[in-house]
Amino acid sequence: MRKLFLPKSLDELWEILSKDPDISIYAGGTDFLVKMQKGIINPSSIVCIERIDELKGIREDNDKIWIGACTTHTELLSNHIIKENFPVLLKAIKVLGSPLIRNMGTIGGNICTASPAGDTLPPLYILDAELEICTKDSLSIVAIKDFITGPGKTSLKKGQILKGIFIRKNNNYTIHHYEKVGQRKALSIAIVSMAALLKVSSNGDIEDARLSWGSVAPMVIRSNNVEDFLKGKKFSIETLKALKSIVEKEVSPIDDIRATALYRKLVASNLVLRLIKYEI
Numbered sequence: 001m002r003k004l005f006l007p008k009s010l011d012e013l014w015e016i017l018s019k020d021p022d023i024s025i026y027a028g029g030t031d032f033l034v035k036m037q038k039g040i041i042n043p044s045s046i047v048c049i050e051r052i053d054e055l056k057g058i059r060e061d062n063d064k065i066w067i068g069a070c071t072t073h074t075e076l077l078s079n080h081i082i083k084e085n086f087p088v089l090l091k092a093i094k095v096l097g098s099p100l101i102r103n104m105g106t107i108g109g110n111i112c113t114a115s116p117a118g119d120t121l122p123p124l125y126i127l128d129a130e131l132e133i134c135t136k137d138s139l140s141i142v143a144i145k146d147f148i149t150g151p152g153k154t155s156l157k158k159g160q161i162l163k164g165i166f167i168r169k170n171n172n173y174t175i176h177h178y179e180k181v182g183q184r185k186a187l188s189i190a191i192v193s194m195a196a197l198l199k200v201s202s203n204g205d206i207e208d209a210r211l212s213w214g215s216v217a218p219m220v221i222r223s224n225n226v227e228d229f230l231k232g233k234k235f236s237i238e239t240l241k242a243l244k245s246i247v248e249k250e251v252s253p254i255d256d257i258r259a260t261a262l263y264r265k266l267v268a269s270n271l272v273l274r275l276i277k278y279e280i
């Protein structure tokens, strides 16, 4: 019979892990329990970490915001600190799953699932999120781009958990954009998604640009070529049109059941044109 543990503190979790280092961890279970139900994984014992208070919450920490890994998407959506500082993350979470999924699913689970279609990932890449990885005796900080090593793969080792996410506060951006294209409006997995942060001066010069795409490569794509092209240019439809061919070169999607690679390339480059809707 499968054993289930429900620790309420990190001390209890470390105790459980010390007795059974191979135990499988989950939080909201919206990815993990689905895989278990489908028979993709069949762990002999499991530990749910969503009741551990030290892994939850959102707080300011000097010039950064700390988000506990087990904070649910719904909690993030209603939090004023997230609303004020990271509208791009908020826009992504609004279109993640359904209200039920957002009530159960956590930001840490979305990161550790490491799906190229994970909705929080493109915003977290352009926000330069840093991840707090811990074991009973150690704590280290890893950039999200180094943490995710492939589709469904992370650098997490046995005994390590994701404790929290640090994001530097930055109110400098004029445009905070997230859009995903799926097969339908609600409850859809991204065929292509794009997150963008642009700082545009009052005379229309692009002073800073950060863009990333989901579902167009094994991992989220953030490209220096794209960002360098935009910096210093006028924010105009001509500039965005000229960017399209660069985006097409930077993304490397595959054909799958949801869309062809060609369609994904086209959508990824067309999505940049959406930025023109923001009035400067």
Ligand SMILES: Cc1cc2nc3c(=O)[nH]c(=O)nc-3n(C[C@H](O)[C@H](O)[C@H](O)COP(=O)(O)OP(=O)(O)OC[C@H]3O[C@@H](n4cnc5c(N)ncnc54)[C@H](O)[C@@H]3O)c2cc1C
Binding pocket: 024, 025, 026, 027, 028, 029, 030, 031, 032, 033, 034, 049, 069, 070, 095, 096, 097, 098, 101, 104, 105, 106, 107, 108, 109, 110, 111, 112, 113, 117, 118, 119, 120, 156, 160, 161, 162, 163, 187, 188, 189, 190
């Ligand atoms: C119907 C449905 C619709 C969905 N729609 C979307 C969508 O639109 N967009 C999207 O991005 N996702 C979607 N998902 C996927 C899922 O809901 C999200 O990825 C969610 O954020 C996962 O969080 P969780 O807490 O449920 O993760 P879990 O299922 O608990 O865990 C996922 C993985 O992460 C690991 N893990 C979790 N937390 C930690 C931690 N703190 N430290 C170490 N490892 C950890 C677990 O071991 C497991 O391998 C959907 C899922 C379902 C079932």
